[in-house]
Amino acid sequence: MTNLEPHRTAPAESDGGLEALRGDCLRMAPHWAPPEPGVSRPVSPSRIHGVSVPARSARLLDAMSEYGD
Template structure:
């Protein structure tokens, strides 16, 4: 999102946004963001993957929803 209050005369106001505007906003904000160190985890062996249990009410709710793009 474009913060209209921070714009100066040197940076033109782009009300429509667009990818270039978004990339510029992100570049200006990136010094304020910090990345957390990633923990190194060993891969899970397939024998430890047992599937997912979904409650029947949740499954019915998802089944009743329309597909993306309808």
């Protein structure tokens, strides 16, 4: 089925732009430890805590058609 809804255009440089988003990702990356190879198991949602995303990064992603629509 074809989506006939037009995509919203992302605002130019909303609260920092792509460089700010990349910087936020670099700061958050050390908080995520990679799983041991071959030991990946489902995690209960109640155990997921302590992850926060800066509001400007969330707004930037929301404005991107790949993520926000």
